[in-house]
Amino acid sequence: MxxxxxxxxxxxxxxxxxxxxxxxxxxxxxxxxxxxxxxxxxxxxxxxxxTKIAITSFLYGLTGLSFAIWMTNYMMIQDWPQDIGGKPNFSWFVNMPAFVPIMFELTVFFAAHLMVITFYMRSRIWPFKSAENPDVRTTDDHFxxxxxxxxxxxxxxxxxxxxxxxxxxxxxxx
Amino acid sequence: MSSHYEAPIREPLVLGEKSYHDISVDIAKPIEGKANKNWYIAFTISLIAFLWGIGCITYTIGTGIGVWGLNKNIGWAWDITNFVWWVGIGHAGTLISAVLLLFRQRWRMAINRSAEAMTIFAVFQAGLFPLIHMGRPWNGYWVLPIPNQFGSLWVNFNSPLLWDVFAISTYLSVSLVFWWTGLLPDFAMLRDRAVKPFQKKIYALLSFGWSGRAKDWQRFEEVSLVLAGLATPLVLSVHTIVSMDFATSINPGWHSTIFPPYFVAGAIFSGFAMVQTLLGVMRKVTNLENYITRLHIEYMNMVIMLTGGIVAVAYASEFFIAWYTGSPYENFTYMSVGAATGAYGWAFWSLILFNILIPQLLWIKSIRVSFIGSFLISIAINIGMWFERFDIIAIVLSKGHLPSTWTRFEPTFVDVGIFIGTIGFFGVLFLLYARTFPVIAQAEVKSIMKVSGENYKKLRDGNHE
Structure with a gap:
């Protein structure tokens, strides 16, 4: 029972x-x-x-920022340094101003997408999932x-x- | 009931005697009913324009960029004008859904869904132009940070064009998930109402099995708030970076430090004009006048006046600085006496007329709240903002540092055809959207009914006397 x-x-x-x-x-x-x-x-x-979902978003954002720093450093400074437009590339830090847009965009990209994926997983919503509200009126005007x-x-x-x-x-x- | 209090001086946002169920019925009506003749006429015109655009794109890719009106000095013209125009239009959607959410503006709830749809469809159109302009669009994946076949030669992170790739793709994808997450409860409402099995299946799939548990709503609201917080700087960054495509170059007229804020204001200006154009028609066609009211139209016009004012000040300062430098080059930039009296004078004066003079009519209250008045003004702004980008690009490039290279840009039928094609594609997407998607965020509107609904306000305000 x-x-x-x-x-x-x-x-x-x-x-x-x-x-x-x-x-x-x-x-x-x-x-x-x-x-x-x-x-x-x-x-x-x-x-x-x-809910702690905003905290996860912050952590994802930090991940995105770290990834952007690693990526720009590896590609532009370590692996194949090139003098483009006279922008200094002796170290990542002196070239950093040119990478600010990339760092910002990847921070937002990671924070937004991974947070939404976390939300979908935690609330168990995804394509082909069947609805679990016991009465159809609960999406209209009933509680x-x-x-x-x-x-x-x-x-x-x-x-x-x-x-x-x-x-x-x-x-x-x- | 005190928690639902709103100052009586605020006008209601939802008109008529509406219950929660009435809202569901009103929003579902355009989807469950049959399309009328006007819808089919509009759809056919858009589709023909779209097909014409596909033809022109195919011709461009098959033959080469030479079929456009570009020449050795003017290597950017209609394509980048259209790109910037479409990206700019997209900005209003994010502004309405994100910035107005942070400012807790309840009026956004009637228009955010359609404005965001407009954002996404507009960014699709914008993305087409750089891709076609590559000439070999099948190599488009070279913009991604992946090693190429010559070894590990990477993309150039110093270039504003690559910043654009990151900005636009982040913007498009984040707007898309923001929009879709907001759509889930509304798709669920349609799913639970649907009587036809096919419709039920489709909306069950689209709603991702949304059930509306208290915990889901708690997370939903937090996710919306954080996404709004992320999308606000994101939308500002997108047009800032678009403006850097020009501002970080060394061309007089482009090399300008005020470009980022000036472009962002212009983007919001043009975006709100496009929302005004679309919603002015949509509210009539779908009978949603009780939700998208004169008050909404007036608020949008106020944003247009503010951002239009910022743009006008930017023009004035560009014009003044061009003159004040005393540099002869500067007399051939898009905002100069040279431009006003030169070969492109008609484009210069179109910009002034459509972007500065005509919008001033909005200071008159009767025009500001009139649907037909704001519709016509919004069309003027759409044209004016297109001319702004055309002027910045074509006028500046037509008169370079070396007078012997001075030239003119004449668009070919392919340039025009691709632009018309994107307008058709946009129309096709928006018309399909208006027939199949809940065009108003009904769950959010229900949550403000007791605060801003006309019947509830009357009931409550009557009690004070």
Whole structure:
């Protein structure tokens, strides 16, 4: 019976926010909330930890910058130095001003793309992935709260009804 | 409800009595319905122009660059003019989606999707020109930092042309993922609405299985914010580097330190004009007048006035400095008495008329909020900004350091044909986009409904009295 869940549907973001707070106050764990648009403060109300994805982006950016420095140094200074337009190439540092655009672009390139790939992997979204929202209305105008049932079905149903849910379904989850 | 407060003095951004479901219906309507006759007419014209352009490109590649009007002094003309023009147009999309996001401007939400689509399609067109101008486009991969067949001779990282390769490819790819990430929830909405199995399959594929979990949204918002933070300096860097193609050379008229900010302002100026041109038509055709309102048109016109003003000041300072140097060379640059009275005087005066004089009409409020007025002015700016690039390139090159080499550039039908072809290609892409993509970021619009929706504002502001 442990894989039984309750789905409560709401049709307004403010009612949903109040409901989330009430359910948390009654010490129930909210497994998931599906919403059609970002509801501000919902993650905090649900007790989700803040995302660290911006930090990964910073690290990816540093990687891109390091790669650009290594690449320009290897290609223009070490492997095949050439005097082009009188720009000095005795060392990477004296030639550096000409490489600033490359360093900047590669920093942005790495930071942006690797962060987005990280986001897709962590949130499990990619081509040919099938959607996992339990009700098609959750991408339109409904908000769905999913709570696991541990022999407390009636108590939960009463509580969710009080919070203003427009529909409550008990589902056997595979 | 206090969290949804917005000052009553701010005009609503979404008009009419809209519920969340109404927004889904309105955005899905152009996709689920059938295209009307006007769409087919516009599509056919664009397609013919596109095919004509493909013909001219094929002729160029088959015969050689000699079929263009270039000569030994003017080695760059229409192709680079078109390149810079298209890249510039792209800038408005990133500005709207990234810079206005950082400034928390809610009005961007109605137009960011289409503006970004315009960015991506415009950068496609821009990328074509350097590739064709190589003459042997199959060797285009030589711009990549890979060792060649003679050994490890590398690309030249000292050259602004190579900076351009990196800037444009980073810009195109980052804009593309920014756009697509924002599209995921909207594709998911279309997927969950679709009744035809084929449509459902396509939108399921495009939406990458987006489910809208609270954690997904949390990451989505953080990713959008960081991407906006990265795209803002990126977009400024792109036109800065494009301007360095000219500014780091030693030609009088090109060798100018104000080029980077002046080019960026010009890019945003022309880009907003193109957004104005496209959206003015699109909002009527797709019945989205409640989302893209007069207020949006007015705000865009204000950005056009600001950036147009920066461009006008740049022209004035270029003109003044050219005269002030006392150097005879400078009298043949694109902003000089020599240019105004010379063989290209018509191009000089077109620039002044379309880019400086006509946009001043926007100071009049009734023109600024009028759709037809801003549409016509935006067309004028598009023409004017094309002339700006043509003047900078062709006028400067036509009068070099050695008077015996002075010459003129006359475009051939191939030059003109390729340009018309890119406009057709752009039209084809944009028209297909308008029929198959959610043209407004509906998830974001829903999130501002309670703050800026007309019905919610009325409800709330009424309570104070």
């Amino acid at each position: 442990s894989n039984k869940v309750i789905h409560a549907l709401y049709n307004d973001d403010d009612i949903l926010m109040d409901a989330v707070k009430k359910v948390k106050a009654a010490h129930h764990h909210i497994d998931e909330v599906f919403t059609p648009f970002p509801v501000h403060g919902l993650d905090k109300a649900m007790g989700l930890a803040p 769905l709260m999913e709570i696991a049932i541990h022999g407390n079905e009636e108590e939960l149903t009463t509580l969710l009804n009080e919070t203003g849910a427009v529909e409550i379904n008990v589902i056997e989850k595979e």
